[in-house]
Amino acid sequence: MAIKKHLVVSSLLGASFAALGQNSFIVEDLKVEGLQRVALGAALTHIPINVGDNVDEYTISKTIKSLYRSGHFDNIKALRDGNNVVFKVTERPTISFIEFDGNKDIKDEQLNQSLDQQNIRQGEPLDKTVIDNIEKGLTEFFHSIGKYNAKVDISITKLPRNRVKLKLKFDEGDAASIRQINLVGNELFSNEELLQLAESQQDLPWWQFMGSDRYQKQTIEGDLEKIRSFYLDRGYLRFNIDSTQVSVSPERESVYVTANLTEGVKYKVKGFDFIGDLLGREDLIKSVIPLRAGELYNGSVVTSSEEFIKSYLARFGYANAEVRTIPQIDDENQEVQLTLSVNPGKRVYVRRIIVGGNQSTADEVLRREMTQLEGAWLSNQSLERSKLQIQRLPYMEKVDFNVVPVPGVDDQVDVDFTVKEQSAGSFNAGLAYGSYLGLQFNIGVTESNFLGTGNQIGFNINTSRGSERVSVSYTDPYFTPDGVSQGSSIFYSNYDASKFSLIDYKSKSYGLGTNIGFPIDAVNRINFGVRWIQEELSDIAEYEQTRVLRETFLDQDNPDAGFDFTKYELSAGWSRVTVNRGLFPTAGSRQTLNLTATTPNSDLKYFKLNYDSRFYWPISNDHRWVFSTRAALGYGNGYGSTNGYDQVLPFQEYFRITEMELRGFDRNTILPRAIARIPQSIPGTPLPDGSTTGNIGGSSEFDVLVPQGRIGGNAKAVAGMELIVPTPFLDEENTSSVRTSFFVDAANVWDTEFNVDRYQNLAADERAKLDDYSDPMRFRVSTGLSLQWISPMGPMLISFAYPLQKEEDDDTKTISFNISNSF
Known part of the structure; x- marks a missing residue:
């Protein structure tokens, strides 16, 4: 699709300035012509000159750029009429309606959310400069899910009163199937054993119609992470995925995935220690976490140890604790010394608890089930228990909470509880x-x-x-x-x-x-x-x-x-x-x-x-x-x-x-x-x-x-x-x-x-x-x-x-x- 961009920069910076002349002058009056939806007062707020100011070509150029930045106009010209400055503008059309046609893999809600992030929404002015970016982004999305023949066409239909209809028409085509997944460099484990971990499937026969060999980039990346975790959980600390290539057949119907692996050797945990502040609970934490010296290195055990320490500190109000494991690898002896760096940060307190979504239930009924209190430190355990106790009420269908930092304060948060009631x-x-x-x-x-x-x-x-x-x-x-x-x-x-x-x-x-x-x-x-x-x-x-x-x-x-x-x-x-x-x-x-x-x-x-x-x-x-x-x-x-x-x-x-x-x-x-x-x-x-x-x-x-x-x-x-x-x-x-x-x-x-x-x-x-x-x-x-x-x-x-x-x-x-x- 070709969309013409109405940004006549040459006329703005050339002909318009020529009309003003090269000499500076004192402004006696300012006029803005062509306004329809935008109020004059709103337009003047983006004009940084006033009556009585001495202006020249440079000043007018800055004013034109300021008007463009307001997002209201497609075309702007500045003319001199004696000592008066006249801005002739063409407003951007207002989006009256957005229509989607032919989309299957991406839902209307997702499209509206994506457009909203780029300020493309119903009732707002249309910035035609972002249309190409939208087309490109949607095409890349379809490529990531294996639809290499997908086409996206965005059309703009003019309507009366400077309004337009925006239509996104999709021709998704068929998704490419994974013809083959090749793992190169693995000797300790066979391709069949490793690919059993993968969600992606390859070259399925027709009778396995319940399965799917459709290519999706995100799924492939997840499968490779599962293979990485498989090796790390068995002690292969130096395992690495060196590179990944995705090849598409000429007809764009099949995909070939190749991953180059370096397996390495097994490493044992020589020992582990802590640095940082564990609030005087180092012995307790050390006895509870699953890390053990002398055992094979296990990535899942390391991750769960980090998460346990974070969760444990969060019980006492340290909601933003940072835990990082630093390995010191001894390749000669095939051992690793682990150092867990712990930074609890500041203790966080709850300033306010806000309850929403309850149409018939009084706030007091929900608050009396909460173990997390206002003014107390933030505890993840108390929050989860509060959620659980509210959710056990027979007239509650769903309960969620969200922790919101208080702006300008690094040790206070608000907690928003949102409930969905059901028939009582x-x-x-x-x-x-x-x-x-x-x-x-x-x-x-x-x-x-x-x-x-x-x-x-x-x-x-x-x-x-x-x-x-x-x-x-x-x-x-x-x-x-x-x-x-x-x-x-x-x-x-x-x-x-x-x-x-x-x-x-x-x-x-x-x-x-x-x-x-x-x-x-x-x-x-x-x-x-x-x-x-x-x-x-x-x-x-x-x-x-x-x-x-x-x-x-x-x-x-x-x-x-x-x-x-x-x-x-x-x-x-x-x-x-x-x-x-x-x-x-x-x-x-x-x-x-x-x-x-x-x-x-x-x-x-x-x-x-x-x-x-x-x-x-x-x-x-x-x-x-x-x-x-x-x-x-x-x-x-x-x-x-x-x-x-x-x-x-x-x-x-x-x-x-x-x-x-x-x-x-x-x-x-x-x-x-x-x-x-x-x-x-x-x-x-x-x-x-x-x-x-x-x-x-x-x-x-x-x-x-x-x-x-x-x-x-x-x-x-x-x-x-x-x-x-x-x-x-x-x-x-x-x-x-x-x-x-x-x-x-x-x-x-x-x-x-x-x-x-x-x-x-x-x-x-x-x-x-x-x-x-x-x-x-x-x-x-x-x-x-x-x-x-x-x-x-x-x-x-x-x-x-x-x-x-x-x-x-x-x-x-x-x-x-x-x-x-x-x-």
Whole structure:
């Protein structure tokens, strides 16, 4: 492309000056003609002469150059009219619109950023002198990514009112492929071994269509650095890449890369010492860094030692510490003495912490999570911990910080925290389908960041076939300034167990409770709680597992009456949270251990112990591939005696299994079944007329067993593994709100109090109806795919599961779906 440059220097410095004449004169008036967008006052600020000044050719020349430097004008002429000076100007056109066409490898955002750096932006005057530089820079960029046939054409279209449209048209062409990478000079390691380190690939056959042998300059440079690190990490201190040549085929479709190497020999570390100021911690640092005398030199170890010292000093406010390793090489003995030069610099203090991006969350809520304080010295450890603790809040999607030096001061900085919030309030609607339970639905309202205070409030109504539950809760995580939390709740429940594949009984309960939590450190907490519960059980069928409760509380005068219980529950718990964010963590763990027990003055005396854990291990550096495990264990039982009967865990408190704990199975379908034991009568002696003398009671060995609905057990074990993978066709910006994973789930619930030997006197066909519900190894297992999305409407979850291990009477389901709508 050829763009004419309207810089008529000859007319400015020749004809214009001739018009002024060679003699100096006193200026009586100044005029600027041709102004359109630029105000007269703005133009005059760039004219260094005033009325009454004595001017000559040199003065006018300087004035013209000053006007050009303003960036407003394409052409300037200076004329003399008597003792008046007239500047005739042509303003630069204003960029009305910038259009890109045909660009693929370089995005519009990158182009706009590049143009902006050269003051080419919409609404600004166009400096045509930089157009050639832009073309050249873009062409060089395409060459660096292997597109040697790329063309860039920049056209300028004039528009009314001295405006222009700037259009950048790209013909990128095909990228050149790497035909061959040649390494010359390597004898200790083969080309194949070294090129396995490289990201760049060469001359791939057509069937390896998933790979790429495209040439990119930056990738090649990175690959050569990997080879350099490979040698340095194995002691080859004198290794060097002497030269690199890149040759392009005549048709510009293939590239040949040649690197000339000098391997050298291995060197050992003779010893290492320090110079500079280590703040009196030399012995500690020396014992911690991985450098060791007598071992082979290792470049990675040296680098990590330098980074450790910098990071360690930064804990104490020395944010700009400089650490440099000086090698003293003994080629004769193939040894190297390392000297680590340490300059901590000045201790840096935080002048101000600025929080931005929080639209609904109050600053105070975020600041109370920070361990880095204003006025204290800058600590990288405190900054990272502050970021982590804010990111663990469930209503925070992303947290970043930036350290900004205070202008004119070398020992103060400001810290800018930028947060991105995510939905904290939701209207939850759950939907699932199972082969036995059919369609299920629940609804609820929660707000984890009530009015931006960080407090949690909830009003939930969960309804399904046979269940109604209403609850109201409120939790203040900072009931006191030092992080003591306090919460309260009240609930009402009406439950018909027979509607959920469970035994026949109905439960109606209501209660209220409160809890308080104390932080032990940044990741550990302990919690204590108390609840009062009033419970009514009715329509309880007679089963083996309900026998103890019925016999303990049965009203002999009214055996069909229900049971009323008053319970006072005390709870104590421990939690440890080290995950890197509240939702969709990719590293760290969550662990909880809780003990709940009723007091001795309660009608029912029992305890329940629960342990839950989930661990995340990132597989890739970008945390897009993550391996996760989870486990849940539970055990409960009764204590003491009531009315002469030893207490056991009441059946309504038995452990159950949710759909999310064991995907692919219906709720409760793997629980132990209730056993109804029905006594049988024996006919009397036959009489001659065919009648009998009457029935007489039979022995218990003739009892009939009838397995009924599921009841649960007093022990529970759940385990699972997940491989979290990048979601296909999803850009990196949305990875924090969408998660795809492959899973394996396993679970079992059993009853340690169930004794199958109690039924040994029964007939064999009756014993065959029994399963050993005390067996802890009757696990069910499933596998499948799960997709989770924190959408603008709220969390959505869909799972596809297939049972790997099941029993004959288990009910399964393939798909489950859950959706929440935010408000």
